[in-house]
Amino acid sequence: MSTKVLEVEGLRKRFHGVEAVRGVDLTVCAGEAVALIGPNGAGKTTCFNMIGGQLRPDAGRVRIKGEDVTGMSPRLLWQRGVGRTFQITAAFASMTVRENVQLALHAKAKRLNHVFGRMTANFGDEADAVLDRVGMRAEAQRPCAFLAYGDLKRIELAIALAAAPKLLLMDEPTAGMAPGERVQLMALAASLAKREGIAVLFTEHDMDVVFAHADRIIVLDRGSILAEGQPDKIKADPAVRAVYLGAGLAPTASA
Amino acid sequence: MTVLTPDIILIQALNGLASASSLFLVASGLSIIFGVTRVVNFAHGSFYMLGAYLGWSLTRHLASFGAFGFWGSVLGAALIVGGIGILVEMLVLRRLRRAPELYPLLATFGVVLIVQDAALAIWGPEDLLGPRAPGLTGFVSIFASRFPVYELFLIAVGPLLLGGLWLLFRRTRFGLLVRAATQDREMVAALGVDERRLFSNVFFLGAALAGLGGALQLPREAVNLNMDVSVVVEAFVVVVVGGLGSLVGAYVAAVLIGIIQAFGILFLPKVTLVLVFLVMGIVLAVRPFGLFGRSAASEGLRTVAQESVLRPLSTSSRILFALCVLLIGAMPLFAGGYAMGIVAELLILAVFAASLHFLMGLGGMASFGHAAFFGIGAYGAALALTALQWPIAACLLAAPLGAGLAGIFAGWLCVRLSGVYLAMLSLAVAQIAWATSFQWVEVTGGDNGILGVWPPPPFASRSGFLLLTLVLTAAALASLRIAAFSPFGYALRAARDAPRRAEASGIHVRATQWAAFAIAAAFAGVAGGLYALAKGSVFPTYLAISKSVDALIMVLLGGIGSLTGPIIGAFAFGGLEAELMASAPFWRAILGVVILALVIVAPSGITGVLGRQIGKRQKSAASA
Amino acid sequence: MTTLDRRGFLAGASMFASLGAPAILRAEDAIKIGEVNSYTAQPAFLKPYRQGWDLALEKVNAAGGVDGRKLETIFRDDGGKPEDAVRYAGDLIDAEKVDVLAGGFLSNIGLALADVANQRKRLYVASEPLTDALVWAKGNRYTFRLRPSTYMQAAMLVEEAAKLPARRWALVAPNYEYGQSANRWFKDLLKRAKPEVEFVAEQYPALGKMDVGATIQALEASKPEAIFNVTFGGDLTNFVRQGTTRGLFEGRSVVSMLTGEPEYVDPLGAEAPVGWIVTGYPYGDLDTPQHVAFRNAYKAKFAEMPKLGSVVGYETVNSIAAALAKAGSTDNEKLVSALEGLKLVTVFGPVEFRAIDHQSTMGAFVGKIALKDGLGVMSNWSYRDGAKYLPPDSEVRVLRPAG
Numbered sequence A: 001m002s003t004k005v006l007e008v009e010g011l012r013k014r015f016h017g018v019e020a021v022r023g024v025d026l027t028v029c030a031g032e033a034v035a036l037i038g039p040n041g042a043g044k045t046t047c048f049n050m051i052g053g054q055l056r057p058d059a060g061r062v063r064i065k066g067e068d069v070t071g072m073s074p075r076l077l078w079q080r081g082v083g084r085t086f087q088i089t090a091a092f093a094s095m096t097v098r099e100n101v102q103l104a105l106h107a108k109a110k111r112l113n114h115v116f117g118r119m120t121a122n123f124g125d126e127a128d129a130v131l132d133r134v135g136m137r138a139e140a141q142r143p144c145a146f147l148a149y150g151d152l153k154r155i156e157l158a159i160a161l162a163a164a165p166k167l168l169l170m171d172e173p174t175a176g177m178a179p180g181e182r183v184q185l186m187a188l189a190a191s192l193a194k195r196e197g198i199a200v201l202f203t204e205h206d207m208d209v210v211f212a213h214a215d216r217i218i219v220l221d222r223g224s225i226l227a228e229g230q231p232d233k234i235k236a237d238p239a240v241r242a243v244y245l246g247a248g249l250a251p252t253a254s255a
Numbered sequence B: 001m002t003v004l005t006p007d008i009i010l011i012q013a014l015n016g017l018a019s020a021s022s023l024f025l026v027a028s029g030l031s032i033i034f035g036v037t038r039v040v041n042f043a044h045g046s047f048y049m050l051g052a053y054l055g056w057s058l059t060r061h062l063a064s065f066g067a068f069g070f071w072g073s074v075l076g077a078a079l080i081v082g083g084i085g086i087l088v089e090m091l092v093l094r095r096l097r098r099a100p101e102l103y104p105l106l107a108t109f110g111v112v113l114i115v116q117d118a119a120l121a122i123w124g125p126e127d128l129l130g131p132r133a134p135g136l137t138g139f140v141s142i143f144a145s146r147f148p149v150y151e152l153f154l155i156a157v158g159p160l161l162l163g164g165l166w167l168l169f170r171r172t173r174f175g176l177l178v179r180a181a182t183q184d185r186e187m188v189a190a191l192g193v194d195e196r197r198l199f200s201n202v203f204f205l206g207a208a209l210a211g212l213g214g215a216l217q218l219p220r221e222a223v224n225l226n227m228d229v230s231v232v233v234e235a236f237v238v239v240v241v242g243g244l245g246s247l248v249g250a251y252v253a254a255v256l257i258g259i260i261q262a263f264g265i266l267f268l269p270k271v272t273l274v275l276v277f278l279v280m281g282i283v284l285a286v287r288p289f290g291l292f293g294r295s296a297a298s299e300g301l302r303t304v305a306q307e308s309v310l311r312p313l314s315t316s317s318r319i320l321f322a323l324c325v326l327l328i329g330a331m332p333l334f335a336g337g338y339a340m341g342i343v344a345e346l347l348i349l350a351v352f353a354a355s356l357h358f359l360m361g362l363g364g365m366a367s368f369g370h371a372a373f374f375g376i377g378a379y380g381a382a383l384a385l386t387a388l389q390w391p392i393a394a395c396l397l398a399a400p401l402g403a404g405l406a407g408i409f410a411g412w413l414c415v416r417l418s419g420v421y422l423a424m425l426s427l428a429v430a431q432i433a434w435a436t437s438f439q440w441v442e443v444t445g446g447d448n449g450i451l452g453v454w455p456p457p458p459f460a461s462r463s464g465f466l467l468l469t470l471v472l473t474a475a476a477l478a479s480l481r482i483a484a485f486s487p488f489g490y491a492l493r494a495a496r497d498a499p500r501r502a503e504a505s506g507i508h509v510r511a512t513q514w515a516a517f518a519i520a521a522a523f524a525g526v527a528g529g530l531y532a533l534a535k536g537s538v539f540p541t542y543l544a545i546s547k548s549v550d551a552l553i554m555v556l557l558g559g560i561g562s563l564t565g566p567i568i569g570a571f572a573f574g575g576l577e578a579e580l581m582a583s584a585p586f587w588r589a590i591l592g593v594v595i596l597a598l599v600i601v602a603p604s605g606i607t608g609v610l611g612r613q614i615g616k617r618q619k620s621a622a623s624a
Numbered sequence C: 001m002t003t004l005d006r007r008g009f010l011a012g013a014s015m016f017a018s019l020g021a022p023a024i025l026r027a028e029d030a031i032k033i034g035e036v037n038s039y040t041a042q043p044a045f046l047k048p049y050r051q052g053w054d055l056a057l058e059k060v061n062a063a064g065g066v067d068g069r070k071l072e073t074i075f076r077d078d079g080g081k082p083e084d085a086v087r088y089a090g091d092l093i094d095a096e097k098v099d100v101l102a103g104g105f106l107s108n109i110g111l112a113l114a115d116v117a118n119q120r121k122r123l124y125v126a127s128e129p130l131t132d133a134l135v136w137a138k139g140n141r142y143t144f145r146l147r148p149s150t151y152m153q154a155a156m157l158v159e160e161a162a163k164l165p166a167r168r169w170a171l172v173a174p175n176y177e178y179g180q181s182a183n184r185w186f187k188d189l190l191k192r193a194k195p196e197v198e199f200v201a202e203q204y205p206a207l208g209k210m211d212v213g214a215t216i217q218a219l220e221a222s223k224p225e226a227i228f229n230v231t232f233g234g235d236l237t238n239f240v241r242q243g244t245t246r247g248l249f250e251g252r253s254v255v256s257m258l259t260g261e262p263e264y265v266d267p268l269g270a271e272a273p274v275g276w277i278v279t280g281y282p283y284g285d286l287d288t289p290q291h292v293a294f295r296n297a298y299k300a301k302f303a304e305m306p307k308l309g310s311v312v313g314y315e316t317v318n319s320i321a322a323a324l325a326k327a328g329s330t331d332n333e334k335l336v337s338a339l340e341g342l343k344l345v346t347v348f349g350p351v352e353f354r355a356i357d358h359q360s361t362m363g364a365f366v367g368k369i370a371l372k373d374g375l376g377v378m379s380n381w382s383y384r385d386g387a388k389y390l391p392p393d394s395e396v397r398v399l400r401p402a403g
Helices: A044-052 A074-079 A097-108 A124-134 A149-162 A179-196 A207-213 A231-236 A238-246 B006-037 B044-061 B063-091 B102-123 B149-171 B173-183 B185-190 B195-216 B227-242 B247-267 B269-273 B275-286 B315-329 B337-362 B371-386 B392-414 B419-439 B462-485 B487-497 B499-503 B509-535 B545-558 B565-583 B587-601 B605-623 C002-011 C013-019 C043-062 C082-094 C107-120 C150-163 C177-193 C212-221 C233-245 C262-271 C289-302 C308-327 C332-339 C393-399
Strands: A004-015 A018-029 A033-037 A059-064 A082-085 A167-171 A199-203 A216-221 A224-229 B139-142 B145-148 C031-037 C071-077 C100-103 C124-126 C143-145 C168-172 C198-203 C226-229 C253-260 C277-280 C343-346 C349-352 C364-372 C375-384
Touching (some): A004 A199, A033 A044, A033 A179, A097 A149, A097 B487, A167 A179, A216 A231, B006 B149, B006 B195, B006 B247, B044 B195, B063 B195, B102 B227, B102 B587, B149 B173, B149 B195, B247 B269, B315 B462, B337 C082, B371 B392, B371 B419, B392 B419, B419 B545, B487 B509, B499 B509, B545 B605, B565 B605, B565 C071, C043 C071, C071 C308, C107 C143, C124 C308, C150 C253, C168 C177, C277 C375, C289 C308, C308 C332
Parallel strands (some): A033 A216, A082 A167
Antiparallel strands (some): A004 A059, C277 C364, C364 C375
């Protein structure tokens, strides 16, 4: 694990007097898949949104490849190689699968301000190549509005991959999917990360997915890091077990 | 200049509060209906007017019962109007539950037209003066001034109603459901509530409040046929300034507007035209969700059904379009002057509608003030031609330039907002532009307009002008089409489909929308400039709300999911209106019925239905 | 064929051929008047107007028409929008082949129609629009007007206002051209007649949306001795009711435009503002032979009393018929010449269409509002011949660049 892609230091956020995130430090390296877990209300999504630019932190630093990007907008982060998928999946519903990816490729090539020329005339082959990587080539011509949920997740991933990201943020990537599909999608993401040296940070509720695909796990509880380490170590950690057991076994309920 | 003495301040404040109460009665119902059903109810002013007319009729029948008769009439009118509200909900809006929010809006506009003619047929054209309220006919002396007791009563009605509604919403199951639905529609469905009944009840309540507001005007205002439109716009302003879904906000906004109006006319008597819109513009510029609004409520003006995928024209469609252009181009060979004139007008309207569609259909930004740019284009061309004596080409260039510049400014204000807030801010901008054209007499000629804007030869003849219009409108429509399929057009749609996704994929959502606003404005300007030459004159009515509504109707009627929609909508609506107005005395009601029928039968517009028909035929052909 | 001409276009491409139908096919030999008005937008004035029009048309045709040809009218509703009025003017000229244009209620629509008339060289007889610009600043060769203009009505009222002892005047007028120019002329002419007057407040409520209480208070605050009112319709009704309750009119003279017209005073019923000095139409008491005949015929046909609109519609038709008879032709150049200086006797008395500015000298009645059988009527009225309330010819030539 060599190059650090994402470095987070002392991240804090407070809502109406309640401290949601209190001093989180973490790093993700190229080719590494890191899972951020914890019970509901632990501060995962807040953390995620501060890293992804949707929220501005009260204190702390976020660095991408050494550059301070704290408080930058999602679009500026995208320019610096941050791709992301959302918990509530949204592709561009009024376009076909291929058009979704072609548009992302146009964005990468800084050609979105072209008012003339047909968008579909360019980057068709490149789009198909990206779709190949997520296994959606066969669906290229279908309108996104009619895709199954799992396929939509793949399209989101493809849109993010089209920009050749250095860091991929995935918020609850498997939420709402059938159990079989979950493992499949995360396996896909993890293998892409390995193969292409992308750093992946994801939050996840499904512990099977987490333990199967995370290289490292960070456990949040009440806004702070409770534990961090390899899956086996986390599995055995009594503090982690206490948190999840205290919350009633399933990590979904509570707080 | 008026000197502000304590008695003037007090009396003007009371006047402001009395107007505020009247306004709040209407606005509260509007707010509740929008909150729960997400219907932008244009017909709310019609409910108000019906309340006044029904109240007038009832008081005449119950005159012999004295005070009981009067107050019974007021209550009776409110209840009947509530019933009418239920009818509208059941017969029309219920069928549009799943259509994008703008289609119910179109349907309620159809109701407005029908009610206007129905009221004219039932109650006649003359203003009707109702009785004074028994027991409240006199006045009280405040300092040296007299203040009517009835106005004091009205002042009390506002807070009382607010308190009553508060209790209703806090203490009853119905109220709980209304609040839940206002905050989160899905939650109500999850609670297993009968949505139909809830919506009907809400429409009853909202319409009855409007009817009550109308009936309570009887002692202070003559009932007339223009009550509906004038009140509904102001009520919308109140709801938006207060913040969607907030009744307290609506009351505060009503008071704010009432008071500012009362004092404003002391110092700037001519400001009466725009004051409310100035207030709204300022409030929304500072607080994008109104005084008491939360951002969550701002969603709720979906313009497009998600599944509408744009496709380039098929070869057969291209041939059809080319044939249409050829046919129109050949009209000078066989058609009469009037036919050429009206086809030119419809082509211009098509560009106007298509420019709004660019903003609304592709950009997802519903504008209630698009006529501003149409009008600015018209004035630009007219002034260039008459005052500056520019050549015709320069005049036709001045139109989109002027409108585009205005669009850059208006877009900068508007794209920071979304949904209903954006729509209402665009309306405010348009109303301010309208008032400017109305009152800047030295330049615009005021409401007498600019005359003598006739195109020079060879475009002075009907055929010459038709050909000029054909060339320019075809180019404009083609440009808009090309832009829709360009990377920019896709980015615009991406920003509409999933703004967060777009922003995280490198699309500058605001900048894209802003550019789209300016482009749409410039193309509306093209249409406006041509329109000025077609009519030979320019008037403030070109910027008026009714023109913006026309554009909205054309786009929705044609079908917002398709680029051909606005063109077909313009020809259908423009042609139908021209034809009906020329031949039918009750053309508004007929137009209203046609709109309702179309919305119910074809909630995706004319092109939506055509597309389905063609799709079916292709499918059956493929299987055969 | 003419109706097909218009409908054909809607019916679709297959019907396009009919659009070019030659005019020879038109069988009728009637003289056609194209009439454009805001029927749905201004029904209170235009319903009686239309009835007066029909009555006159019937009368003219019963007498054999003009030169043996019947008069026929094709009506169009512009919905209160000048752009639609322009479209229908084109429709009437091109498709319906009308010989003369007429109509218009709102001033801006009158001006738009006048501009089309000028462009297409077609006679336009404006009936109701009051704006001075119609015959002066924007007057043209083809446009004539029947009714006394804003200037004339203001001048008639100034004559009465100058006799009042009041020096401090407050003005209230709807916020558009008509209201503003009425106020301007009133101030201008009153100041000339009585230099010591001062104008202490001016209110311009939006037409149809008067914030009555606040406006009244603003007028009250200026402590005027007299009030000049230009509001009408619903605004007037509300103004009168609330102003009465609030005591605005007590101890003050009120001079008011158009308020004596039954269209505007009738809705007030018994609350009509007694004592106001107004222009209007004393339909019940005007007993000249011409008017009695007109009133009887109108009552017989429509079972109601005529309103001012009825007279305007009636005399517009008579004016056009007289011009056609004098010209002996439907040639519009000849018609213009015939109308310049045309004299006819109306139900209000003798009237002349002035050659100098195409304004008719039809006058108005000035009197005071009184109550009779629970309805406001005019009392102590007298007819003011419009000829006496127009500026001298030298001034008119300056006001009317078109000549």
